[in-house]
Amino acid sequence: MSERTIIPFGPQHPVLPEPIHLDLVVEDEKVIEAIPSIGFIHRGLERLVEKKDYVDYVYVAERICGICSFIHGLTYCMAIEELMKVQVPDRAQYLRLIWSELSRIHSHLLWLGLTADSFGFESMFMQSWRLREYILDIIEETTGGRVIFGSAKIGGVRRDIPLAKMDEIMKKMRVYRKDVAALCEQFMKDQTVKHRMRGVGLLSREDAISLGAVGPMLRGSGVAQDIRMTGYSGYDRIGFTPITETAGDCYARCMVRVREMDASFQMIERCVEQMTDGPIEVKVTGNPNGEFFMRSEQPRGEAIYYAKANGTKFLSRLRVRTPTFANIPPLLTALAGCQLADVPVIVLTIDPCISCAER
Amino acid sequence: MATQQIIEISPAELLEKVSAMKAQGQRLVQICCSKLPDRLEVVYSFDQDFTYVSYRLTLADTSTLVPSISKIYGNSFHYENEIHDLYGIQVQGISIDFKGNFYRTALKTPFNCAPEAEVQVPS
Amino acid sequence: MGMLSRSPWVIHYDGSSCNGCDIEVLAALMPRFDVERFGVVNTGNPKHADIFLLTGSINEQNKPVVLNIYNQMPEPKVVLAVGICATSGGIFRECYNVLGGADKVLPVDVYVPGCSVRPEAIIDAVVKGVGILEEKRAALRNNLKSAVSQA
Numbered sequence: 001m002s003e004r005t006i007i008p009f010g011p012q013h014p015v016l017p018e019p020i021h022l023d024l025v026v027e028d029e030k031v032i033e034a035i036p037s038i039g040f041i042h043r044g045l046e047r048l049v050e051k052k053d054y055v056d057y058v059y060v061a062e063r064i065c066g067i068c069s070f071i072h073g074l075t076y077c078m079a080i081e082e083l084m085k086v087q088v089p090d091r092a093q094y095l096r097l098i099w100s101e102l103s104r105i106h107s108h109l110l111w112l113g114l115t116a117d118s119f120g121f122e123s124m125f126m127q128s129w130r131l132r133e134y135i136l137d138i139i140e141e142t143t144g145g146r147v148i149f150g151s152a153k154i155g156g157v158r159r160d161i162p163l164a165k166m167d168e169i170m171k172k173m174r175v176y177r178k179d180v181a182a183l184c185e186q187f188m189k190d191q192t193v194k195h196r197m198r199g200v201g202l203l204s205r206e207d208a209i210s211l212g213a214v215g216p217m218l219r220g221s222g223v224a225q226d227i228r229m230t231g232y233s234g235y236d237r238i239g240f241t242p243i244t245e246t247a248g249d250c251y252a253r254c255m256v257r258v259r260e261m262d263a264s265f266q267m268i269e270r271c272v273e274q275m276t277d278g279p280i281e282v283k284v285t286g287n288p289n290g291e292f293f294m295r296s297e298q299p300r301g302e303a304i305y306y307a308k309a310n311g312t313k314f315l316s317r318l319r320v321r322t323p324t325f326a327n328i329p330p331l332l333t334a335l336a337g338c339q340l341a342d343v344p345v346i347v348l349t350i351d352p353c354i355s356c357a358e359r
Numbered sequence: 360m361a362t363q364q365i366i367e368i369s370p371a372e373l374l375e376k377v378s379a380m381k382a383q384g385q386r387l388v389q390i391c392c393s394k395l396p397d398r399l400e401v402v403y404s405f406d407q408d409f410t411y412v413s414y415r416l417t418l419a420d421t422s423t424l425v426p427s428i429s430k431i432y433g434n435s436f437h438y439e440n441e442i443h444d445l446y447g448i449q450v451q452g453i454s455i456d457f458k459g460n461f462y463r464t465a466l467k468t469p470f471n472c473a474p475e476a477e478v479q480v481p482s
Numbered sequence: 483m484g485m486l487s488r489s490p491w492v493i494h495y496d497g498s499s500c501n502g503c504d505i506e507v508l509a510a511l512m513p514r515f516d517v518e519r520f521g522v523v524n525t526g527n528p529k530h531a532d533i534f535l536l537t538g539s540i541n542e543q544n545k546p547v548v549l550n551i552y553n554q555m556p557e558p559k560v561v562l563a564v565g566i567c568a569t570s571g572g573i574f575r576e577c578y579n580v581l582g583g584a585d586k587v588l589p590v591d592v593y594v595p596g597c598s599v600r601p602e603a604i605i606d607a608v609v610k611g612v613g614i615l616e617e618k619r620a621a622l623r624n625n626l627k628s629a630v631s632q633a
Contacts, residue, residue: 035455036437040544041498042462044469044579051576063573066502066598110505129512147502147598212387212434230409293363293404293411304389306402317393326389329434355501358462464542469578 004032009343020354022347026340034335036328042358046318053313054080054288058153061305064320065356066147067110068298070103072356073152076318078232079294079307080154084284091278092156093234094271099139099149099157100233101264101271106135107299108257108264109180111351112187115254118344119196127183134176138169156281170272177265184258197251201334201346204248213330214323215301216260217350220253222246227297238270250349257351287311298323300351322356363411365402370416370425373403377414377428380405385412387428390438392446394471401425401442421447421471429454437461445470487612489521493531495551498580499538502598503565507535510601517605528554533611535604536584539567539574545587552588558618560611562592564604569593 009022021040025033048060061076062069074096081088088096109132116124136146142161143149151158161169187193203213208221218225219242226242228235243259245252288309295304301323308317327350334346368376380387385405393400399420404413416425427450429436439450440461447468496504510517511524525531528551540548552561563584566572570583584590591614594607 037457038461040541040547041496041538042464042541042543042579043498043539043574043577044464045574045577047470048574048577060573063500063502063597066500066505069500069502126513129509130514133509133512133514146600147506209384209386210381210433212432227409291365293413295411302388304404306389306391306393308393316395319389319391319393321389321391325437326434328437333433353501355496355499464579466578 003027007340020347020352022335022343024335024340024343029340031335031338031340031343034332036332038328038354038358040358041355045359046320049315049318051314054309054315055154057315057318059150061320062148062150062152064322064359065353067107067353068103068300068303068356069147070099070149070152071296071298071303072320073149074100074233075294075296075303075305076307077152077154078296079292079305080288080309081284082292082294083288083290083307083309084154084286086155086282086284088156088233089279089282090234091160091275092280094275095157095161095280096152097234097238097271098161098268099143099151101268102135102139104264104299105180105261106132106139107351108261109135111257111299111348112184112254115345115348116187116193118348119192121187121190121192124183124187131176131179131183134172138172141165141169153281155284156279158281160280166272166275170269173265173268177262180261180265184261188255188258193254194251196342196345197249197254197349198247199249199251200342201250201338201349202248203330203334205246207333208248208330211330211333212326213301214326215298215351216253216256217301217327217330219244220256221248225302227295227302230295232296234271237274238267240267250345253349287313288315300324300353300356301327320359322353322359324350324353324357327352328357363413365413365415368414368416370418370423373414373416374426374428374431377403377431380412381431383407387432387435390435390442392442392448392470394446399446399448399471401448403428418448421449421468423449425450427452427454444468447471487616489523490532490608490612490615491523491525491530492533492535492608493525493528493551493555494535494537495548497536497538497544497548497568497584498541498574499565499567500598503537503567503596506598506601507537507564507604510604515601515605517608520605520609522608528552529556531555532559532615533608534559534561534588535564535608536561536568536588537564539571539583540581540586541579542581545581548584548587558615558622560591560615560618561588562594562607562611563590564594564607565599566595566597569595572597 007024021037023035062073064072109128113125113128143151205221224242289311291308304321306319310316385407388404388406399418401416436455440457442448444462568584
């Protein structure tokens, strides 16, 4: 048996835009075990509920993560609405759905670029980020922000999209849908990509369930679990079906995300067809009381917001369980037994978002 | 929205109840702790086909030992390290025990400390 | 313009930001904004870097990491605090695990506010940083000259 060495990976590493630290126990080139150590970005923002009231906290919730910012804010709002028994108007729900799906497309394009970059496919990195800019333009036109939208609020949304604008956006979206599909096809059919990803970082269906994987990580292992199936915020009305792949390797996880992007374009299209005019918010009065676990599907998987209120302006506890935090144990299983050179690729196929994970 | 319920249990029953959940093929979704003025609550949540069931332990303070469920659910180790580091809950027998080094914060058990301690952190 | 300012190399480290500013830093390198046309290169190695882009606020754990990167960078060097968290701590200032902005540990040359900061602002900041870099280089050279003449 050859000697075991421990190789530290991170926190400052060229493929990682964010700090995470892994101690990789290797035997020659083979990874035997990976031990994570986190806490570089831990801010302790869950405790800010003691200092900011439940209306103001929406802004903090949005800033848990700069990639799935809108869905974080939205989930927080939905948790409070559930506690206060607020019925959100239909149009607001559709608008929330549109922004959620736009976030998903931009997040998946971001991920596609970073993953391509992790094995040196730099032109794909540039191309997918170029397309992502067009999606960000639409987001900026409709909400005013590129990263932090600030458009979710308790009881509805802050801004409406006028009809004329909506038509204009849909015209553009149809073009972008084709562009994104063409880009994804290039990526998925590429020989090198297949070579680097097929059979790498395997996670079996049983492991995925027992280790609590979420999102594309779980669906890539053949489990049809997507919180959007519960039909929050209007997903029940547009006929949502989850996307699954069965191989459980890096390639399958990529395939899930690629197919999800196309599904998101389709959902936005259906949403715009179904939308009718109406109010976009209801007035919310009083203070929340009780406790509730609100769940939503972010680009990276299931997020859980546990809100516990005591009838005052300040919540007594807010707990955020983010998808990356849940995906760390399955990642360690997927890393065990891989080659050292494959580590960046496997880490990136969980689409890590460390600022979410550490809060 | 799918249903959800919270069932109160005692620390002694925990392992048995969690094993039963595993046998049913439930997913461990999260473990979380809440600090209330007079007590601490630890909630274990499970999910299967969008039915959300939680078990809740109520602890008077951090002196009670809580058994680790990491032998049953392999992914519980980082939730258990989290409640240990942030609240000081004593969890026994975690599979990967970071011994308080999972979240390396300047302030020990920041979610469960006296308000005076917090003021001393350099600003 | 000197050699340095024609092609400043940049190192980026995420202190404890929410990711928003980091993806905007990366977006500035992409075809839409393309700072590489000004010769700006993003490097992963602190010893290659002239400009340190720090996003996010400082906490006890990342303090040694940030200092380590800064100390490894060759003189002259410029520090940009990108985003409101890096300038003052921003919305997370009241959190128990946040010490404050980048200036708690490093001498910051350019502050770039915004939540999140826009890529245009990052490009502006880098251009400003290049100016400061030139000044620092000139000062360094003068010091060296006077040291030589004294000896």
